[in-house]
Amino acid sequence: MASQETPMAPENNGTSFRVLDPTATQSIATDGMAERPESLAGMRVGLLRNDKLNSEPLLDAIYDVLAERFDVSSAYRVNKGDASRPAEPEFLSDFSNEVDVALLANGD
Amino acid sequence: MTNEPRLTSNSIEVVSALEAIETYFEKGWSDGLPVVPPTPEAVSATLEAANLSPDAILGIEPVKGAVITAEKAAINAVMAGCKPEYMPVVAAAVDAITAPEFNLHGITVSTMGAAILLVINGPIAKELEINSGVSAFGPGHRANATIGRAIRLIVMNVLGTRSDDGLDKATLGHPGKYTWCIAENERALPDNWEPMHVTRGLGESESSVTVFSGLSGAQFGDHASNTPEGILDSFAERIYPLGLGVHEVILAICPEHAAHFDEAGWTKQQIGQYLFDTVRKPESEWVPNGLPSGIKNGGEGVISSLQSPESVIPIVVGGDGGAWSAVIPTWSLGSRSKAVTRKIQSNG
Numbered sequence: 001m002a003s004q005e006t007p008m009a010p011e012n013n014g015t016s017f018r019v020l021d022p023t024a025t026q027s028i029a030t031d032g033m034a035e036r037p038e039s040l041a042g043m044r045v046g047l048l049r050n051d052k053l054n055s056e057p058l059l060d061a062i063y064d065v066l067a068e069r070f071d072v073s074s075a076y077r078v079n080k081g082d083a084s085r086p087a088e089p090e091f092l093s094d095f096s097n098e099v100d101v102a103l104l105a106n107g108d
Numbered sequence: 109m110t111n112e113p114r115l116t117s118n119s120i121e122v123v124s125a126l127e128a129i130e131t132y133f134e135k136g137w138s139d140g141l142p143v144v145p146p147t148p149e150a151v152s153a154t155l156e157a158a159n160l161s162p163d164a165i166l167g168i169e170p171v172k173g174a175v176i177t178a179e180k181a182a183i184n185a186v187m188a189g190c191k192p193e194y195m196p197v198v199a200a201a202v203d204a205i206t207a208p209e210f211n212l213h214g215i216t217v218s219t220m221g222a223a224i225l226l227v228i229n230g231p232i233a234k235e236l237e238i239n240s241g242v243s244a245f246g247p248g249h250r251a252n253a254t255i256g257r258a259i260r261l262i263v264m265n266v267l268g269t270r271s272d273d274g275l276d277k278a279t280l281g282h283p284g285k286y287t288w289c290i291a292e293n294e295r296a297l298p299d300n301w302e303p304m305h306v307t308r309g310l311g312e313s314e315s316s317v318t319v320f321s322g323l324s325g326a327q328f329g330d331h332a333s334n335t336p337e338g339i340l341d342s343f344a345e346r347i348y349p350l351g352l353g354v355h356e357v358i359l360a361i362c363p364e365h366a367a368h369f370d371e372a373g374w375t376k377q378q379i380g381q382y383l384f385d386t387v388r389k390p391e392s393e394w395v396p397n398g399l400p401s402g403i404k405n406g407g408e409g410v411i412s413s414l415q416s417p418e419s420v421i422p423i424v425v426g427g428d429g430g431a432w433s434a435v436i437p438t439w440s441l442g443s444r445s446k447a448v449t450r451k452i453q454s455n456g
Contacts, residue, residue: 018119019128019145022137022183022265024175084214084444086171108219 037101040070046099047075050083055107062103073100115148115162115179132187136272137265139257139286143187150192154182157192158199158453166199167206169267171213176202180266181258188257188287189250194236197317198258200452201226204319205259209446215321215439216269221278222439224259225322225358226289227423229305230315232452233291240291242427256287284322293424296363298370304423307376308449315452320358320421321439330365331431336374339365339433340382346435347387347413352394355415356442360434362426380417388412421447 037043047063049055056077063075076098080087083106087095095102122128128145132138144150155162155178162179169176178199185198205212205224215222228238239249247253269275278285294303305316326349330342343359350357359379361369369379391409414420419442426432439445 016121016123017145017147018121019131019147020115020151020183021118021120022132022146022180022187022261023268024177024180024266082444084211084218084440 040066040072040101042071042073043100044073044098045075046095046102047077048087048095048102048104049077049079050104050106051079051081052083052105052107055105058105058107059103062105115151117179117183119148136270138187139260139264141286143261144189146183146186150186151179151182154185154190154192154195155179158182158195160195160199166202169206169212170208172267174267176206176262176266181262184261184265185254185258188261189254190258191236191250191254194251194255194258196452196454197226197228197232197236197255198262200317200450201255201259201319202262204317204448204450205263207448207450210319210321210448211439211445212263212267213269215445216263216267217275217277218439219277219279220323220439221281221285222321222323222445223282223284223288224256224263225284225320225436226256226259227304227318227320228255228289228291228315228452229294229303229318230310230452231313232315232454233294238289238291240293240295240425242429244290244293244425244427245288252289252291253287256284256289259289260285260287282322282324288322290425293363293426296366296424296428298366298374298424300370300373301376301424304421305449308447310449310451315454316449317452318447318449320356320436320447321445322358323437323439325358325360325434325436327432327434329430329432334368336369336372336379337382339368340379340386343433343435344383344387347383348389350413350435350437350441352411352413353415353443354413354419354437354441356438356447357414357420358436358438359420359422360426360436361422361424362431362433363424363428364431365433366424376422377417379422380414380420383420384412384414384417387414 045063047059049059066072078095125145129142132143160178164178165175166178166181167176181198181202185195236251238251264270292304306312310316326346328342328346330339333339388410391411
């Protein structure tokens with residue numbers, strides 16, 4: 001005998017059931033903003049690019065504006081070399097030793 | 109009384125499957141398609157099928173340090189429509205995608221928009237009826253559709269890599285981001301070829317999953333060539349547009365083309381060497397494409413698109429009829445994302 005289809009069950013048949021949350025709470029970095037300098041005068045400006053094609057001209061253009069408006073000391077340019085991975089802590093440590101403030105750019 | 113670890117995820121009370129489906133849409137927990145409501149009973153059965161404790165860690169995404177537990181993976185597998193017996197494949201795939209060399213964070217957030225291609229090898233493909241034949245990349249096969257979907261839901265829900273309000277910034281995206289899972293057609297392999305997982309270091313009797321950061325493939329028909337050189341020249345025409353610096357590229361070889369390699373007795377190594385020698389032209393003629401080729405200015409040397417003969421990864425896949433193969437590039441041309449193979453742990 002062929003199976004018989006039955007009408008779809010009503011939306012609520014009086015019983016309930018539980019279903020599980022598929023998401024996970026991931027930790028979020030809690031470090032706050034770095035302390036803001038009161039002035040850029042005499043500051044060494046770090047320009048940290050991420051190896052993307054346009055990151056270098058973008059950072060240079062921003063630095064040109066800063067240099068025109070403020071009495072910054074110098075530019076320090078570095079490339080972290082891989083847009084898809086975070087910079088290594090040692091790389092960032094070396095970078096921070098050379099600069100007082102820093103600009104980062106993606107520049108896709 | 110039992111000492112078995114318990115499920116710890118938060119739960120929601122619903123009165124019907126339809127209500128659950130709509131709730132998951134509203135919460136942004138779906139991929140845009142309805143999901144199977146993940147009840148504790150279904151999730152427990154899925155974990156049991158893989159002999160996994162809910163708190164087992166299947167992988168840790170290296171950049172964010174995000175943990176993927178067996179419980180969260182199983183919830184998403186149920187939602188994707190997986191049978192419990194698919195869970196060992198899902199678990200091995202999570203292990204594979206979280207290997208540092210796969211660069212999961214990079215490939216899933218990048219504007220390049222890679223999908224995750226799973227290729228299954230070994231006896232489990234037949235046991236689970238994972239399609240490797242007619243329309244292998246197409247719909248209609250539960251294992252293919254739901255295992256691939258489970259991995260995407262895990263990326264979206266557990267890692268938070270979504271395109272609506274999350275980290276996925278793909279410019280175009282890719283339909284394989286819904287699901288992309290095949291098995292290699294081992295039945296159609298040339299006699300002197302081992303299956304891909306054996307080439308990659310596993311035993312023939314073992315089962316494996318290999319993950320690729322796949323971009324859109326270029327399918328082509330070559331019904332005229334009946335020699336390895338002729339067929340590979342057709343492959344070469346689809347590799348040229350990728351430009352320089354191809355570290356890994358998949359050759360999806362259909363059975364009809366594979367048969368010609370078999371007749372000629374060509375090995376996988378010969379295929380790699382032929383393409384490495386063929387896909388080349390003067391450096392100055394390569395069109396700069398902004399990809400990380402490492403070459404900024406065209407010189408006069410004649411150089412290959414491929415980094416080495418081993419840059420091509422041949423797999424045999426598809427139905428017997430028709431001479432349609434494809435070149436499937438990978439994210440960053442494989443320079444910053446490597447294929448990863450993991451053994452699937454049998455629960456038998």
